[in-house]
């Protein structure tokens with residue numbers, strides 16, 4: 001007893017766990033601490049959901065304070081409320097670009113205005129009457145609910161909160177994936193998932209994040225294949241992590257036509273959507289493009305999307321070669337200046353295209369220009385070839401020449417093939433000239449290297465994992481095409497094609513005095529075996545094939561006159577007559593042509609072209 005009494009007088013008696021009372025008090029305090037800690041953690045975790053109550057609490061506290069100390073402040077509160085609501089209602093367009101994008105959205109501004117109106121109005125009345133005066137408490141509760149429900153339901157807020165919660169757990173995921181010390185610098189959610197920028201500790205690189213993807217997917221508890229990483233082009237110690245909740249490409253993406261009159265080869269061509277919803281815009285002007293992938297991966301689909309845009313460009317002439325008997329490209333034939341479905345025609349066309357390049361080079365010289373800027377009068381020429389490997393051997397050297405020399409004069413190839421093997425691509429010569437590589441699903445991992453180039457597989461260009469037709473990876477020199485971002489091509493229906501062809505098709509049926517019809521609805525689907533195969537000799541000279549059905553430019557007329565000149569040449573007055581240009585214009589062009597070796601004087605005052613009609617030897 002003595003001991004207990006004495007001990008009770010001890011200042012720490014109630015907390016001493018050597019006594020029964022101390023143990024009970026300690027347990028109660030620990031329980032209270034646990035409850036408070038749990039509540040605080042929950043309040044922090046659900047801070048976004050609880051925000052309306054927090055704001056309401058602050059308003060009630062303010063109302064109590066102003067009612068007690070400054071009851072006359074109801075007027076400034078009312079005036080400020082009305083002013084804020086008026087500003088939100090009027091909100092000029094140029095303010096909408098301020099740092100808070102939500103202020104630019106009418107629905108969100110309306111929501112804020114209603115909240116300000118309810119909160120400010122309640123505060124003004126409570127300042128005069130006191131926050132507990134009836135019916136203000138009930139009104140406060142109703143007001144909180146009115147403002148809270150849209151807040152709780154808001155899609156972007158929910159997405160943001162979800163990402164924040166996931167990323168709070170990033171250190172644990174990073175440890176498990178072998179990326180200890182990495183942290184999330186920023187994160188952004190969208191309709192399909194989220195994307196985060198990861199800061200890596202010294203010595204770690206994006207390649208390690210790429211390799212750790214399966215472990216990251218496991219750590220985040222998402223589906224295999226839902227995450228992917230890409231390097232930050234600006235910093236080696238940063239990487240981007242993209243995690244998808246649902247496949248944005250699961251459904252076919254309907255084709256969207258460009259604004260009428262806006263299409264031009266000078267603009268990048270929209271091919272489809274990346275997995276963050278942004279449009280894949282690929283520049284085709286002065287670029288050669290290669291589309292590769294297994295059967296049914298959607299190669300023709302990608303060609304169709306490109307053709308749909310090109311057909312609407314007034315500054316493009318399209319030639320088509322489809323050696324599957326015209327099965328894929330035939331619907332576009334009315335939009336094509338030339339259309340070949342047989343190997344012989346294909347050879348004739350490619351020979352003609354080489355000729356066209358030579359003519360264009362000479363024309364550029366005559367004009368004193370280095371680069372061919374396409375216009376409706378001087379269009380770019382895009383030669384679309386489906387199933388490139390089917391081209392006969394004689395065609396390959398010409399394709400090689402076009403790929404090498406056509407860029408400056410805007411004559412380019414857009415080719416599709418299943419496996420661009422060395423043999424098929426003229427010992428890699430054509431493939432190495434392909435500036436844009438579009439890789440659809442491939443069967444074997446090494447096909448990624450064939451289509452996209454060496455080292456791409458190791459860098460995360462996993463085209464063998466693409467699972468739906470039309471899904472592709474695109475590689476080009478622009479920064480956005482230097483990381484493997486899956487995209488899906490627009491899905492073009494026959495109805496889309498018919499509508500574009502109906503509006504823009506001008507070559508149906510193909511007519512040319514020197515050539516058999518290029519597009520005959522009754523025969524173009526007939527295979528070689530069913531008809532007498534035409535030979536290259538069926539056509540007139542390649543130069544005839546090369547004509548693009550546009551009025552020739554004066555330079556082209558001059559060149560043709562020089563090329564068709566008799567042995568003794570043509571005189572300047574004759575050239576003036578044929579070009580309908582002043583004498584000084586003709587002299588200037590002749591000087592430029594002769595300086596560049598494209599024309600020479602046969603005798604004094606008599607001119608003739610120096611160029612041969614043979615295409616340069618493609619080595």
Ligand SMILES: Nc1ncnc2c1ncn2[C@@H]1O[C@H](COP(=O)(O)OP(=O)(O)OP(=O)(O)O)[C@@H](O)[C@H]1O
Nearest residue numbers: 252294295296297298299300301469470489490491
């Ligand atoms: N972007 C797309 N979206 C949805 N479906 C597509 C898409 N592209 C192609 N498809 C579907 O995939 C199928 C095969 O497409 P496509 O004919 O373009 O493949 P391909 O690679 O050219 O085949 P092949 O090598 O046999 O010519 C088509 O029937 C089409 O319905």
